[in-house]
Amino acid sequence: MGFIAISLGESMDEQFIHAHAQSMLQKKASVHAAIARSSDERGIVLLVTGPGKGKSTSAFGMLYRALGHGMRTGLVQFITGTHTSGEITFLHQLGWMGQGAPAPVDYHAMATGCTWNSTDWSRDKQAADLAWQQALRMLGDDQLSLVVLDELSFMLKYRYLKVEQVVAAIAARPAGMSVVITGRDAPQELYALADTVSEIADVKHAFRQGVKAQPGVDY
Amino acid sequence: MGFIAISLGESMDEQFIHAHAQSMLQKKASVHAAIARSSDERGIVLLVTGPGKGKSTSAFGMLYRALGHGMRTGLVQFITGTHTSGEITFLHQLGWMGQGAPAPVDYHAMATGCTWNSTDWSRDKQAADLAWQQALRMLGDDQLSLVVLDELSFMLKYRYLKVEQVVAAIAARPAGMSVVITGRDAPQELYALADTVSEIADVKHAFRQGVKAQPGVDY
Numbered sequence: 001m002g003f004i005a006i007s008l009g010e011s012m013d014e015q016f017i018h019a020h021a022q023s024m025l026q027k028k029a030s031v032h033a034a035i036a037r038s039s040d041e042r043g044i045v046l047l048v049t050g051p052g053k054g055k056s057t058s059a060f061g062m063l064y065r066a067l068g069h070g071m072r073t074g075l076v077q078f079i080t081g082t083h084t085s086g087e088i089t090f091l092h093q094l095g096w097m098g099q100g101a102p103a104p105v106d107y108h109a110m111a112t113g114c115t116w117n118s119t120d121w122s123r124d125k126q127a128a129d130l131a132w133q134q135a136l137r138m139l140g141d142d143q144l145s146l147v148v149l150d151e152l153s154f155m156l157k158y159r160y161l162k163v164e165q166v167v168a169a170i171a172a173r174p175a176g177m178s179v180v181i182t183g184r185d186a187p188q189e190l191y192a193l194a195d196t197v198s199e200i201a202d203v204k205h206a207f208r209q210g211v212k213a214q215p216g217v218d219y
Numbered sequence: 220m221g222f223i224a225i226s227l228g229e230s231m232d233e234q235f236i237h238a239h240a241q242s243m244l245q246k247k248a249s250v251h252a253a254i255a256r257s258s259d260e261r262g263i264v265l266l267v268t269g270p271g272k273g274k275s276t277s278a279f280g281m282l283y284r285a286l287g288h289g290m291r292t293g294l295v296q297f298i299t300g301t302h303t304s305g306e307i308t309f310l311h312q313l314g315w316m317g318q319g320a321p322a323p324v325d326y327h328a329m330a331t332g333c334t335w336n337s338t339d340w341s342r343d344k345q346a347a348d349l350a351w352q353q354a355l356r357m358l359g360d361d362q363l364s365l366v367v368l369d370e371l372s373f374m375l376k377y378r379y380l381k382v383e384q385v386v387a388a389i390a391a392r393p394a395g396m397s398v399v400i401t402g403r404d405a406p407q408e409l410y411a412l413a414d415t416v417s418e419i420a421d422v423k424h425a426f427r428q429g430v431k432a433q434p435g436v437d438y
Contacts, residue, residue, distance in 0.1 A: 016340075016378065017340040017341070020338075020340045020377060020378075021338040021339070021340065024338045025338055028338075034426070035431070035432075037429065038426050038429050038430060038431045038432075039429065039431055040428075040429045040430045040431060041430075041431060041433060042430065044425045044430055044433075044436065046272070046425075046436070047423075048273055050419075050420070052417035052418065052419075053265070053415055053417050054267055054273065054274075054277035054280075054417045054419070055273075055277075056280070057276075057277045057278075057279075057280030057281050057284065058273035058274075058276045058277040058280060059276075059280070060276075060280035060283060060284070061273075061275070061276030061277055061278070061279035061280035061283070061306060062276050062435070062436060064279060064280070064283050064305070064306045064309055065276065065279070065304060065305035065306045065309075065434075065435055065436070065438070066305060066434075066435035066436075067305065067309055068304070068305030068306050068307065068308035068309030068310075068312070069305040069308070069434045069435050071305075071434075071435050085284060085287070086283070086284035086285060086286065086287030086288040086290075087280060087283045087284045087287050088287065089287035089288070090283055090284075090286055090287030091287075093287070119239075119240040119243045119244055119247075120240075121235075121236040121239045121240060122236070145435050146435050146436070158239060159235060159239075178433075178435065178436050191422070191423070194423060195423065195424075195425035195428060195430060196272055196423055196424050196425045197422035197423040198271035198272050198273045198419045198420065198421065198422065199271065199419070199420040199422050200269075200271075200273070200417045200418070200419050200420075201269070201417065201418040201419075201420065202417065203410070203416035203417065203418050204410070204413060204414065204415055204416040205414075205415050206263045206265075206414035206415045207253070207257050209259075209414060210256065210257050210258065210259045211257060211259045211260075211261060211263055211414060212254070212257045212258055212259060212260060213254075213257075214260060214263075214397075215284075215285075215288045215290075216281070216284055216285035216288050216290050216364050216365050216397065217263065217265070217281060217284070217285075217365070217397050219284070
């Protein structure tokens with residue numbers, strides 16, 4: 001068929017363009033059918049895990065997305081780095097961060113900061129419990145459309161929080177609230193709980209090629 | 220050893236806490252050594268690909284991160300959905316979107332929108348060429364610290380742009396500029412060009428469980 005077409009003077013590009021149109025029509029039909037099948041409107045749980053770069057930035061992208069729709073959001077950072085992140089500075093500069101209403105971002109950062117700078121398990125456990133209390137408050141607030149629990153998986157890995165309490169609290173949230181959980185090495189219980197799971201593989205990282213962590217990219 | 224410790228009255232929790240402190244000390248040493256090895260400061264290329272959810276939100280998270288540091292940024296959206304995304308609305312509401320200086324976000328959205336709604340390859344090719352001209356302008360502007368080329372990989376897949384021209388333009392950018400490329404099915408040439416590659420696997424997706432695309436989560 002391809003050979004006959006060419007012998008009649010049709011160029012490869014024209015073949016590609018024709019095949020492209022056919023493929024797009026099929027794709028359109030399949031996408032529309034999938035959309036028709038997907039009619040539920042409810043808050044979902046999203047888990048963004050794996051070793052690759054992009055977990056927290058993805059969660060923050062969703063937070064800004066929700067803010068753009070005029071929604072109120074919640075954010076608990078269970079680990080904060082040694083640098084203040086630009087996306088946090090941005091919200092502070094807008095005056096949008098606060099504890100509870102009416103702040104567009106209900107915000108709590110765990111006190112001890114970067115866990116790999118800490119060897120004091122008991123002090124970190126206390127800070128984690130305080131952060132979890134704030135998370136619980138947000139998970140019970142039906143005025144929040146999206147709650148981000150950033151780096152939550154580390155709290156489970158280091159046994160600061162129990163996975164059963166975390167799963168139960170998220171499952172009992174208001175029906176319209178979506179929750180984003182980030183952090184590597186998420187336990188199976190979070191996979192089971194989540195409606196959407198994205199695993200980010202670390203195929204390549206600039207850090208391993210001698211590039212230091214930089215503002216605007218890494219924090 | 221574990222048994223002896225228990226027989227001396229040390230609880231499992233105390234063992235865990237001791238092991239945790241040792242593990243954290245080792246981790247701290249290894250992180251600090253890696254930081255000492257990584258001293259280059261230069262703009263990098265980040266590729267966020269794979270079928271999973273979170274590619275564009277991750278790129279937008281980095282854009283907001285850069286804005287929080289007071290950096291100017293560029294954004295070309297090669298595919299836009301049928302809904303206006305919250306993160307775009309947010310920037311419009313701030314009045315931060317524009318073409319060229321002094322807008323904090325130098326912005327261009329490709330004209331045809333959602334490619335799976337289009338079967339007209341030639342019209343899309345024209346729109347892609349126009350969008351690429353804007354991308355080229357941004358990639359030549361040394362006042363921009365971060366340029367996001369959102370869904371660029373589709374332009375290559377559908378042959379609207381040639382990978383050689385894309386790679387050459389990105390490689391020739393100012394030394395301090397970082398570039399984020401998103402989109403599934405990225406070609407090997409982009410893997411080779413990138414300093415950091417994150418591949419997002421689609422382990423689970425709410426859409427396949429009957430949940431429709433929702434504001435604040437999907438757009």
